[in-house]
Amino acid sequence: MSLELNATMREVKGKGASRRLRHANILPAIVYGGSKDPVSITLLQKDIQYRLPDEQFYSQVLSLNIEGKIEDVLVRDIQHHPYKVEVMHMDFIRVDAKKVVHVFSQLHFVGEDVSPGIKTEGGVINHVVTEVELECLPKNIPEFIEVDLSEMHVGDVVHLSDLKLPKGVEVLALKQGEEHDTAVVGMHLRKVVEEVEEETTAPEAPEAPESETGGDSE
Numbered sequence: 001m002s003l004e005l006n007a008t009m010r011e012v013k014g015k016g017a018s019r020r021l022r023h024a025n026i027l028p029a030i031v032y033g034g035s036k037d038p039v040s041i042t043l044l045q046k047d048i049q050y051r052l053p054d055e056q057f058y059s060q061v062l063s064l065n066i067e068g069k070i071e072d073v074l075v076r077d078i079q080h081h082p083y084k085v086e087v088m089h090m091d092f093i094r095v096d097a098k099k100v101v102h103v104f105s106q107l108h109f110v111g112e113d114v115s116p117g118i119k120t121e122g123g124v125i126n127h128v129v130t131e132v133e134l135e136c137l138p139k140n141i142p143e144f145i146e147v148d149l150s151e152m153h154v155g156d157v158v159h160l161s162d163l164k165l166p167k168g169v170e171v172l173a174l175k176q177g178e179e180h181d182t183a184v185v186g187m188h189l190r191k192v193v194e195e196v197e198e199e200t201t202a203p204e205a206p207e208a209p210e211s212e213t214g215g216d217s218e
Helices: 015-023 045-051 172-176
Strands: 003-009 026-032 039-044 062-066 069-080 087-094 101-110 123-127 131-136 145-148 157-159 183-189
Touching (some): 039 045, 039 062, 131 172
Parallel strands (some): 003 062, 026 087, 101 145
Antiparallel strands (some): 062 069, 101 131, 123 183
């Protein structure tokens, strides 16, 4: 079941108009892609803020209801305010159910606490990447990719080619050749920092200069 967002057409454009919209807690956005022309729209800031914590919002197909007309879209770009908790602008790209799309999916790491490397070998996990770019049809977009670490030992590395993917889903980087089969997560020995107390000795006092004596007096 896809997520739905309500939007309205945006007739007035420009920086000034966008600024006025934001002051009214309305978010300017654009929809493009496919065989249709780009469309400028507005969304309610509160509707977007409600969706931001949801991982699916960034990778799943959304049903964008633009004044009664439904567009199937993916989030392509989100521009955040540099210091306020609000979104400045959003880009959506139209999707075709019969055409593959490229999406980023979050990696969910499980089983780390029960892995032999952690429990008995003094290992520590190093997460190299936390998301991966996939290629698939819109209907096959996974909510996330699970990475099982429960059998990892010190020295083990999980590569992109080791990921267990749903049917019809491919890692985009692997289609570019074996040299792109990069590490996803690895386990290495925890570094033990030993504090060595350096012996400090007081510097030797400099020798007193020999006193100059004159000749014997008669």
